[in-house]
Amino acid sequence: MSEYNGEIRKMMIILSKASIENVYAAFVLTNGARMEGIEAEMFFTFFGLEALHNKKMEHLHVATVGNPAMHMPTMIGGLPGMEAFATHMMKKEMEKLDMPGVHEFLDILKASGVKLWACKLAMDMFHFTKEDMYADIDGIITVGDFYKYSTGIGTHMLFI
Amino acid sequence: MEKTIANKTITVNEEGYLTNFAEWNKEVGEALAKENHIDLTNKHWQVIDYIQDEFKKESPLSIRKIGKSGVVDIKEFYSLFPSGPLKTATKIAGVPKPASCI
Numbered sequence: 001m002s003e004y005n006g007e008i009r010k011m012m013i014i015l016s017k018a019s020i021e022n023v024y025a026a027f028v029l030t031n032g033a034r035m036e037g038i039e040a041e042m043f044f045t046f047f048g049l050e051a052l053h054n055k056k057m058e059h060l061h062v063a064t065v066g067n068p069a070m071h072m073p074t075m076i077g078g079l080p081g082m083e084a085f086a087t088h089m090m091k092k093e094m095e096k097l098d099m100p101g102v103h104e105f106l107d108i109l110k111a112s113g114v115k116l117w118a119c120k121l122a123m124d125m126f127h128f129t130k131e132d133m134y135a136d137i138d139g140i141i142t143v144g145d146f147y148k149y150s151t152g153i154g155t156h157m158l159f160i
Numbered sequence: 161m162e163k164t165i166a167n168k169t170i171t172v173n174e175e176g177y178l179t180n181f182a183e184w185n186k187e188v189g190e191a192l193a194k195e196n197h198i199d200l201t202n203k204h205w206q207v208i209d210y211i212q213d214e215f216k217k218e219s220p221l222s223i224r225k226i227g228k229s230g231v232v233d234i235k236e237f238y239s240l241f242p243s244g245p246l247k248t249a250t251k252i253a254g255v256p257k258p259a260s261c262i
Contacts, residue, residue, distance in 0.1 A: 032261055035223060037243030099262060108224060113233035136209055 009154030010039040012146070015048035017160060020060040020090060023051045026160045027105045034112040042109070043146050045119035048160075049126060052118055052134045057102040061087045103134070110136050115149075117141045166191040177250070177257050181215065185256030192252045204240055207233050208253045215255040221246060222260040252260075 011033040015026040026042065033040040050056040064070050064077035064086045076082065100108060110116065115138045121139055123129075130140060141149075150157060163172050166187035171179045178184055180198075189208060193200045200208075210231045214221055223246060227234040241248040246258055 028261055031223065033236070035244060035261075038245075079163055097222060097262075098222060104224075106236055108227065109222070112223065112238055124220075 006154050007154055008033075008038055008156050010041070010150070010152055010156070012043065012150045012155060012157040014043045014045060014146075014157065015051060018047035018050035018056075018060055018061045020087060021058055021065045022160050023048075023102065024094070024099065024105075026051075027102075027109065029158065029160075030114055031112060032111055033107075036108075039046055039113075040109075041115040041117065043117045043119060043141075045122045045151045046122060046125075049118060049122050049128060049133075051102055052106070052116065052137060053128065053132055054134065057106075057134070060102065062090050093129060106134050108135070112146070115148060117149075119143070120132050120147075165195075175251075175257065178254040181212075181254050188254065189252050192206070192254075195237060196248050196252065198241065198248070201240075203232065204252075207237065207240060207249055211249055211253040211255060215253070221250070221258040222262050224262060234257070 011030065013026050013030050013033075015023065017023070025050075030042055032150045044052050050060065061083050064072065064083045065074055067077070070077060070086065072082075078088075099105075106116065116134070116136070118128075118133060118137055118140045120140050120142050130137075161172060162175070164170075166185075168185070168188055170183040170188060170227060171248055174232070176192075178188075178218070184186055186261070188201060198204065207226075210226075210229050211221065216224075223237075226232065226237050232240065237245045237249075246260070250257055
C-alpha cells in the first residue's frame with residue numbers, strides 16, 4: 001500500500017515565453033517550490049531560452065501589445081518607446097519588492113538546488129550554443145529526457 | 161494554542177510558530193529543532209541569531225536577503241535547514257513565518 005497523501009513533491013516548470021512577466025512568474029513559482037521543500041526543475045524552450053541567454057536575459061520586456069492587462073489600446077501599446085517605458089516602470093516596482101535581476105535570480109535558483117535544462121530543439125532552431133547560455137545550466141536535453149526526469153510520485157508539470 | 165516544550169509552556173499558532181517571541185529561549189529553540197529533525201550546530205545558531213535580529217528590526221526576510229546576510233549563503237542555508245529553510249529556520253528561531261514569496 002502506498003502512503004502517498006497527494007502532496008506535491010516535485011515541480012517541473014516549462015518556460016516557453018520571454019516576456020518579463022512570464023519569466024518572473026516561472027522563477028517565483030520555482031523558487032517558491034524550493035522554499036516549501038518541494039523539488040523543482042525548469043525546462044527552457046522556444047522564447048523561454050532568452051531567459052538563459054547571456055546577452056538577452058537582462059533585456060527582457062513586458063508585452064504592451066496583445067496584453068489586455070496593460071489597459072491601453074493596441075495602437076498606443078505599439079508606439080515606439082512604449083514597451084521600454086512599461087518595462088522600466090515594471091522593473092522599478094519589482095525593485096521595490098526586492099526582486100533580483102534575471103542573472104541573480106538564476107544564481108538563487110541554482111543555489112537552492114533547482115535544475116535548469118535548455119531545450120535541444122529550440123537551441124538548434126535559434127542557433128544558440130552552450131557558450132551563449134548561463135554558465136551553470138544542467139544541460140541541453142530533449143523533451144523525452146525531460147519527461148524521464150519527471151518520473152516519480154507527486155510530480156506536477158506547469159507550462160508557462 | 162498552548163504547548164509544553166523544554167519544560168516551558170509556549171503559545172503557538174496552528175502551524176507551530178510561536179506567537180510571542182518573549183516565550184522563546186535557547187532550550188525552546190533546541191527542542192523545536194529536534195522536532196524538525198535538525199541538530200543545531202554553531203552555524204545554525206549564527207543563522208538563528210541573524211533571523212532574530214532582523215525580526216527585532218522588523219525587517220522582512222527573504223531567501224535573497226539571507227543570501228546577502230554575510231552569515232550564510234543560499235546553498236548552505238538549504239543544507240542547514242533542508243525542506244523549506246526559511247520556514248524551518250524561523251520556526252526554530254521563534255519568529256513568525258515570513259510572508260515572502262522570494
